[in-house]
Amino acid sequence: MLEVTILSSGGQWVTCDTTNKDGGQSVRVTFVYGSTSSAERRELWYYLQYQNSINGSHPWLVTGDFNAIMRVTDRQGGDSNWYRYMEDFPNCVHQSELIQLAADGLHFSWHNRQQGPTSILRKLDWAFGNHQLISNWPQAKATFQARIDSDHSPILITLSPRAPYQRARFKFLNLWADQEGYEEAVRAAWGAEAFGNPFSRLTTKLRVLKGHLSNLHKRNSSHISSRVAQAEKKWQEAQVFLDQNPHDHEAR
Incomplete structure (x- = not known):
């Protein structure tokens, strides 16, 4: 059973400490829901960079819908231009010293639910950890599953290897x-x-x-x-x- 304590929240994030009551290690998690406005997302980028300065000794996981791509190959369909504000997200990840978790499953985590020429795919959902988290759980992995009810892929994050199958x-x-x-x-x-x-x-x-x-x-x-x-x-x-x-x- 997990004990969850909310530390801070804003319009685009919730940060909490999660502790396993059975004696497991505590993990600090920031759940992200980035704004569709590039100007408003700057508040999120500033917040993550600030959190990096105070989370150095804590295993810190950052995951969710950032509404931003890292590189040109993270999109297919729609507007193909690369605008200056698109550099904000990769710059934030670098400045926050976040490491992308090993990932499998779908690459494009968002689909506009349209077919044919109007179909648009984007990699908008991400999972990162700081050095402390990767050091504690070097096999941490994010699996981007097939979309069911949402237009976004569910993210299943595994810190430790899966336990043996039980019938x-x-x-x-x-x-x-x-x-x-x-x-x-x-x-x-x-x-x-x-x-x-x-x-x-x-x-x-x-x-x-x-x-x-x-x-x-x-x-x-x-x-x-x-x-x-x-x-x-x-x-x-x-x-x-x-x-x-x-x-x-x-x-x-």
Whole structure:
């Protein structure tokens, strides 16, 4: 469980300390939501540079929607001009001594939700850490996931390597009780032969029932979870293909 303490907030940021109550290390996090106005974003750049001077001894993570790109290759479609104010963001990152986290997933984190020639892609979302954060978690990584409800990619930040995979625990779905074959499955499980003391016989029959219910789910529920997962996978693959082939008309 995390304890979160807000330290400061403004129109374009919230900075807080997050501490693991189980004894883990504290991380200072600045969540960014940059203005669409380049003039207003200057306040954000000044703030980040100031924070760098007071966060040197703290692991500091800075992430969110900066509404700014770092380089020409961070955009596809729309206005192709490079304006002077666009230098403000990379200059701020340099002055704040921020290091971009290793990243995977989509490069273009924002899409204007249009198709064909009017399609626009931008890299507007970023994840940075200071030297203290990278020193403490050298394998820190930001994964830019496929867009679902928003026109921006969700950012999943991992400080430590992922724990070994654990199989999901069995869950009883209430809808099973209304399906044809449910009562027969229960009777079959309860009629199964079991040995040992009463508690041992009970747990044995529950394990048998779990197998019957899993088969009932596969037979009657049309693998809904699987179909949802397949549809989401296709949607993510389409976004990855567009991200890697922004000039391809079919992808757009």
